[in-house]
Amino acid sequence: MNKKAFIFDLDGVIVDTAKYHFLAWKKLANSIGVDFTEHQNEQLKGVSRVKSLEKILSWGNKSISEDEFMELMALKNDDYLAYIKKMDETEILPDVDRVLTFLIENDQKIALGSASKNARMILQKVNILDKFESIVDGNDVSKAKPNPEVFLNAAKNLNCNAKDCIVFEDSVAGVKAANIASMISIGIGDKETLKEADYVFNDFSEISNEFLTNLINEKRT
Numbered sequence: 001m002n003k004k005a006f007i008f009d010l011d012g013v014i015v016d017t018a019k020y021h022f023l024a025w026k027k028l029a030n031s032i033g034v035d036f037t038e039h040q041n042e043q044l045k046g047v048s049r050v051k052s053l054e055k056i057l058s059w060g061n062k063s064i065s066e067d068e069f070m071e072l073m074a075l076k077n078d079d080y081l082a083y084i085k086k087m088d089e090t091e092i093l094p095d096v097d098r099v100l101t102f103l104i105e106n107d108q109k110i111a112l113g114s115a116s117k118n119a120r121m122i123l124q125k126v127n128i129l130d131k132f133e134s135i136v137d138g139n140d141v142s143k144a145k146p147n148p149e150v151f152l153n154a155a156k157n158l159n160c161n162a163k164d165c166i167v168f169e170d171s172v173a174g175v176k177a178a179n180i181a182s183m184i185s186i187g188i189g190d191k192e193t194l195k196e197a198d199y200v201f202n203d204f205s206e207i208s209n210e211f212l213t214n215l216i217n218e219k220r221t
């Protein structure tokens with residue numbers, strides 16, 4: 001059996017934490033007199049915490065001191081963590097567990113590649129932390145997606161060549177990062193939005209065990 005590395009993004013792939021990011025960013029933006037819509041929230045998917053606050057401030061034409069910036073980031077994260085603390089395994093997105101179990105039973109390598117600094121805590125809350133051989137998150141990288149650093153680090157940790165890695169991503173930046181790294185990119189979400197991906201599915205329930213077997217056996221040069 002071939003050994004491939006399957007690298008999972010977190011938010012939008014394993015769990016839908018975007019709804020909690022939205023509530024926390026909205027509260028924060030409104031508290032400084034800035035409007036914040038769901039459409040704007042879409043543009044923060046896969047974007048780091050620092051970059052997200054920079055975007056919100058620019059949308060609201062606000063400029064603040066560095067100290068205030070740090071304070072607002074901490075406030076947003078405290079609020080976000082209050083939602084995360086209530087999470088449990090019922091929040092794992094459909095069929096993620098089936099796919100993880102299938103890959104583990106077939107002796108494949110599994111990693112997480114996320115921009116979130118809260119990734120470990122979230123995996124712990126939904127009780128799947130032990131399924132990941134390597135976790136690369138926002139604490140480990142200096143360059144945000146579409147820079148491929150996060151996925152290349154995961155490949156290195158798993159001792160796998162980039163061509164033997166398959167990335168599941170819900171963000172455009174993440175799909176680009178996987179493509180730049182010469183990995184197979186699988187978009188989870190809208191076909192048009194994620195058209196740069198090698199494959200796109202609405203969610204994991206559309207990904208069959210047969211499709212996964214083909215990925216495992218595929219030889220790429």
Ligand code: B16
Pocket residue numbers: 009010011012018021044045046047048049052077113114115116117118119138171
């Ligand atoms: P945190 P992913 C990303 O997670 C989210 O999509 C993005 O909205 C968030 O700003 C970023 O993590 C940082 O999260 O504030 O928890 O460090 O999709 O890369 O798993």
Ligand code: MG
Pocket residue numbers: 009010011012013045046169170171174
């Ligand atoms: Mg994501």
